[in-house]
Amino acid sequence: MVSPLVGKQLRATQLATARGNLWEGAVRSSKTVSSILVWLKYIRTGPPGALLMVGKTERTLKRNILDVIVEMVGVKRCKYKAGAGEVVIFGRTIYVAGANDERAADKIKGMTLAGAYLDEVTTFPESFFSMLGTRLSVAGAQWYGTTNPEGPNHWLKKKFLDRARLHLRRDGTVVESTDPKALDLHRFSFSLDDNPYLPAQYVANLKLEYQGLFYKRFVLGEWCLAEGVVYDMFDDSRHVVDVLPEIRHWMCVGLDYGTINPFSALLIGIGTDERLYVASEYRHDSRAERRQLTDAQYSLAVREWLGAYRHRGQQGVTPQWIFVDPSAASFMTQLWSDGVQGVAKANNDVKDGIRSVGVAFGANLLSVHRSCAGLLAELPAYAWDPKAAEAGEDKPLKIDDHSVDALRYGLHSTVHDWRHLVRANLEVAA
Template sequence: MAGKALRATQLAAARGNLWEGAVRSGKTIGSIMVWLKYIRTGPAGPLLMVGKTERTLKRNIIDVIEQMVGKKRCVYRAGAGEVVIFGRTIYVAGANDEKAVDKIKGLTLAGAYMDEVTTYPETFFRMLETRLSVEGAQWFGTTNPEGPNHYLKKQILDRARLHLRHDGTLVESADPSALDVARFSFVLDDNPSLPAAYVDALKKSHQGLFFKRYILGEWCLAEGVIYDSFDEAQHVVDLLPEIVRWMCVGIDYGTVNPFVGLLIGVGSDNRMYVASEYRHDSRIARRQLTDAQYSVGVRQWLASYEHRGAKGVAPSWIFVDPSAASFMTQLWSDGVPGVAKADNEVKDGIRSVSTAFGANILSIHRSCRGVLEELPAYVWDAKASEKGIDQPLKVDDHSVDGLRYGLHSTVHEWRHLLPATSLEVAA
């Protein structure tokens, strides 16, 4: 550890200490080093570690600590809500919704470590601050940037007493109302240990909003076209290569709104292709279909699809809009294999699709008219952005939702297709 990362560890002496900025910029390792020292030398009393979910906390932080200190010094107790580090028992918790605040009510804490802080509801963050009541208690956190109107940016970071900026300058606030918070801002290039090919590939795979936030570390508004890296000249094809695996179908369920299914395969050229689209719009057809009729339609669509002289495909997975429980039940009763709830993490899913377009490992066959019409018009909701919320405008988004369901639900199966290295995409 060197440069800005080392300097941040030396400056992390405030009540609140937050590492924010680009992915793979050294934030996590630096914050973990400070946290491990705090576990050994901080005030006595209960400690807490928090993530968006307990699962992501284990993957992002606890597993890293285990690699650093060894399994004997870091023992994760699955199901018990605890991890033992250096012999000290630490509570662990997920904070992905408003109900999470109930997990920490009544606690008296001597310290806390928070991963992915911007994903927490404000009520949870505020409650956690009140729980740090042991004398000398500190909190340490990491996050990627969000919109400039996010509560963490406006109410905490902008009022920090100490700020180690992107350019390496250190600024101390003269405002007497400044918070006892130290803010450390990072860009991707702050990490000198990353291979140049990896950095180049990471930059190329992030476009628009995600480039600004995850590469440059900027707190910027989500505005304009969501998939601004989509280029019809580059990403639309008339011919498909040999498909070595029919990976999945992503289904966005609709009765009054359109019902959409997108068939996605992996080609012999190690790229993904949206090969075919099933779409029923009851507003155009003037006829609503039942779950049973949709099931027949999807099965007939897959059975009749022809590719290079072969008729019929059997995708490994059929990922369905998780709100469509009755339709999934219908598919199961009809004996359709591989049916599962789609991962409906909207922003993470958008990032996965954006990464695939940015890395040029995703193309769409010209016959898929619905998704090709929706992609250029799929935009961020400007009014929501003004409130600090990143969400798409809910207009004509049925095919793009189906694309997101398919791509994000299988991200672990195609991450290796990304150029140069297994780049960071939402898991």
């Protein structure tokens, strides 16, 4: 059941009358529900013709949008045809597509569209978004979209949002552009506090969970640069421990493969206190040690490291997963041939992975044992690339990032195993 729209939620739906209408800002700020309600009305009352719904992938579109629509209108009125690239809403067939790389523009070439709904617009290639504009050629066609903020130099902000004809700002005021070259675009900016239906404790926890860059973007709804230290929430006095509690589950090893560059593997577990711990590190730097190892030697070294690890009187651990740098195909083959269980490609989504690690540190859910010297040396110096930020991208500098990459591989690949612990840990701390 959808709660009645109030305040900026309602105002945005009333102002969504332009050719393009975009809800942008903080997480859980009611962007999605407000935009969906307008889209559902458009499906029933908009001009005849083909409609399109787009997400970063079809899977994320289903999870973020289609599943929400099903909750609103029921399965009889929203039927997703998995594999067919279609969804039927209120009896109207709508094409669905993913737009996660430059090839996505080819998916809509030749289409003539009467309307479109776009989820996570900042994740689309600019070429796809530009192509979409040429496809919305039916008289009266409109598009509706949502996104979280990125850097101020992102193509969506510089080329589109900054040229919007109307802007419902975060402070609730409405500003109309006097520029004759303004785009037929209405922009609605939201912060976390714009959703009055969120429980106060939930909001407080989110504000603690997100820190630094992610606090500015996902709580305040600001378009801000990724600059300075990536993990600025990391604090040696809070996040480094000399003694580990009993570990109830050896969750994974995150492993960054290197031949000339350092090879790093981190053992990560969940303690009986329901917190995450980086318990041990294996690291080999070929240049520093003047000895380059083969895949077989690295495999043996990792197995010996895990076999020799001692914890509370017990020797040897078997993690559930070993998540390996996806580019290290030959090393994964070596591990499989040596009978190592649970070997899998790590999730290498850099920005989302950094967010997962940041959330774990920000919620004080993650601690690192002091023996993990390589990781502890890299964490305070791991920084955003200023040149990439100027170009509208969020990328960390590729300098001294081997153990921090291993940490990201391990935590982001298991995020669904530990994410529920974040809120529980924050509630206990509160």
